[in-house]
Amino acid sequence: MATLREIELRLKSVRNIEKITKSMKMIASTKLAKAQRAMQAGKQYGLANAEVFENANDQIGGNKLFIVISSDKGLCGGIHSSVSKATRRAFAHDPDTPLTGDDKTVDPASPIAVIGDKSKMQLARVHGNNFAMTFNQIGRDIPTFADAASVADLITKSGIKYDSVVLVYNQFKSAISYEPASMVVKGSEALAASDSFKAYENEDDATKDLAEFSLANAIFATLVEGHACEQSARQQAMDNASKNATDMISSLQMQYNRGRQAAITNELVDIITGASAL
Template sequence: MSTMLAGRTLARAAAQPRALGAAPANTRNMATLREIELRLKSVRNIEKITKSMKMIASTKLAKAQRAMEAGKQYGIANKEVFQHVPSDKPTPNKLFLIISSDKGLCGGIHSSVSKATRRALEDSPLAGASANDSTVDPSSSIMIIGDKSKAQMQRALSGNIQLTFNQIGRDIPTFADAAAVADLITQSGVKFDSVVLVYNKFVSAISYEAAAVEVKGEEALRESDAFKVYENEDDATKDLAEFSLANAIYAALTEGHACEQSARRNAMDNASKNATDMIASLQMQYNRGRQAAITNELVDIITGASAL
């Protein structure tokens, strides 16, 4: 009786459908080999794309570095001017201008400036950004160049964002781009004592770091004792403040663009290396599966011949 019950139980268990994803006992390796072959093909295609993008980024990096060297001259001249016009007036009302781009596939180049800005607003000011104040108002206004950093900052500080710019720096940035941004900032109606530019500083072809430079506004220039000596008219002071802001933005745009191309080249190089390692691993897995399938076929043939 117990033998009959055991037999029925085994029969019912055999009749039950197998677990989801489990292959039948008599399934060959051909389906698995086909999947591996398709994956190998897709990874090889990705490797070709990443290698092509690396070559393009390398070409653009050389042009971006030349533009960066020219743009740095504007930033150097700006710093020399403001070093000789110290202002006793504090600048608590800061406007943060984040400089990134609209393009991705370049590592953490965009999150670098976003994180630096959040740290400045939440904890402490950026190094070199504030000469007169030890703290930064968490409600400071933010303007962003580039859609990538805009998407990151909207999640954390959407209430601080006043103005955003895109389609700037798709190619090598020009002074006209910087002048247009500076003009829109001054006409936006946002009140500020100084503008803090947060951008990526080019360290080498393989590294960069978030940096900041503070540009004084019109009122801060008027309060400068050294600047008062020249007895400039109000219109001249306003024009000088806007021109100095455009200079600083242009220098930051060119340097950020060079960092972006460098980061993209490094990211595509790493992606190509990872694809090469994955291809080698998949090829070995495919060869082993193919050998196992051939061995099973040979065992079946030999077994059938022996039975005859």
């Protein structure tokens, strides 16, 4: 059984943890409001992409590049494991995979690019050989289009062969819920082969620039939505941690009071026994 001193030290430790989790919850609540505003603005980029790819050729190749959107930070629930599990399900041809489109088949050798160290560590156990590129230090604050453009530029210049890009990210549902989803971005060949784009007689460079810009748009839209999910999940995680700390403090305080009362009672018994003996 723990001594009173040990219980007292543990109480002090749990109270300090409670202060930290409450502070982190308040910070996450403030950041969540900013992240939601950025997400609403960033969604316009994703809507513009959807209109572009509605007219793209769907029959070009089957080489897919997976881009998993996560972050470097923890203490935010299961946002990292949700996209990691969705990616593993996609490679396992699970019918519940969040991939969009009619073609859900995935080549086991498909390359993977990971944004964020947390999902990188989780996916490295099973799909480490598929890693083509990894990124970190992106989205430490609200992601910007410059962050997305730099990722798209590095992917384009890396020489990775792909016909389409599948971005796996967390889709924001509400301030307390999210779910893994995906966004498919067609490559330059799919755009060039589309009848709608052929009508304009675009040069190859123009089509490649459009494909790269569309990829940057999609990455930016998914980054800001993933960031909003991260702040929402962190707020909920810190709220739960604070409640658990409060419950633990109540339990430890009761245990401490009982131990102190027992110690006082034993001392009184000793004094009374000694007085009776005299």
